[in-house]
Amino acid sequence: EAGVAQSPRYKIIEKRQSVAFWCNPISGHATLYWYQQILGQGPKLLIQFQNNGVVDDSQLPKDRFSAERLKGVDSTLKIQPAKLEDSAVYLCASSSLSRMNYGYTFGSGTRLTVV
Amino acid sequence: KQEVTQIPAALSVPEGENLVLNCSFTDSAIYNLQWFRQDPGKGLTSLLLIQSSQREQTSGRLNASLDKSSGRSTLYIAASQPGDSATYLCATYGGATNKLIFGTGTLLAVQP
Numbered sequence: 001e002a003g004v005a006q007s008p009r010y011k012i013i014e015k016r017q018s019v020a021f022w023c024n025p026i027s028g029h030a031t032l033y034w035y036q037q038i039l040g041q042g043p044k045l046l047i048q049f050q051n052n053g054v055v056d057d058s059q060l061p062k063d064r065f066s067a068e069r070l071k072g073v074d075s076t077l078k079i080q081p082a083k084l085e086d087s088a089v090y091l092c093a094s095s096s097l098s099r100m101n102y103g104y105t106f107g108s109g110t111r112l113t114v115v
Numbered sequence: 116k117q118e119v120t121q122i123p124a125a126l127s128v129p130e131g132e133n134l135v136l137n138c139s140f141t142d143s144a145i146y147n148l149q150w151f152r153q154d155p156g157k158g159l160t161s162l163l164l165i166q167s168s169q170r171e172q173t174s175g176r177l178n179a180s181l182d183k184s185s186g187r188s189t190l191y192i193a194a195s196q197p198g199d200s201a202t203y204l205c206a207t208y209g210g211a212t213n214k215l216i217f218g219t220g221t222l223l224a225v226q227p
Contacts, residue, residue, distance in 0.1 A: 106158045
């Protein structure tokens with residue numbers, strides 16, 4: 001099966017600019033996650049979707065971050081305006097609702113540098 | 116709140132050595148534990164998934180064990196190679212939060 005697709009792979013923006021990331025999960029996976037990984041740290045969950053509904057966004061900085069998953073498939077994560085501390089790798093993952101015990105599959109990530 | 120700790124934070128070994136990476140977690144009510152590999156600036160590649168009812172999983176030169184009662188998992192890498200150099204992350208799923216919670220990783224360097 002095809003993996004989790006993410007784009008772009010890299011992005012460099014100036015602070016206060018906006019940026020958007022895109023994720024296409026594995027076909028049929030109902031659950032989609034966005035993680036933020038700052039250099040030297042483990043990934044931190046930003047938001048979890050089940051189909052097109054939000055399950056958990058408790059760690060999403062809602063004043064600047066937003067995410068949507070239209071039609072329960074693709075998802076976009078947006079940052080507006082970006083801050084220097086948003087420099088990180090943004091990872092998208094998906095899992096099957098009926099097979100959540102079978103683990104998560106991650107995409108290759110988007111590396112964001114804010115200058 | 117689940118906390119996942121990995122020791123050591125960094126490890127450098129000569130090629131050919133066998134090595135063990137450690138992962139500990141505070142909440143033993145997990146469904147599974149997953150080990151991932153991450154190359155610099157890249158995404159995560161799943162290596163091994165151990166269900167809560169299992170004690171170990173093997174894939175090639177990798178063997179992962181799980182001791183739920185003591186809140187520990189180990190990843191054993193046999194006959195290490197320079198291509199094994201990467202960051203290794205463990206993550207637990209389940210517990211009170213029902214989320215995938217990551218450790219901070221172990222940065223492994225295998226010297227040729």
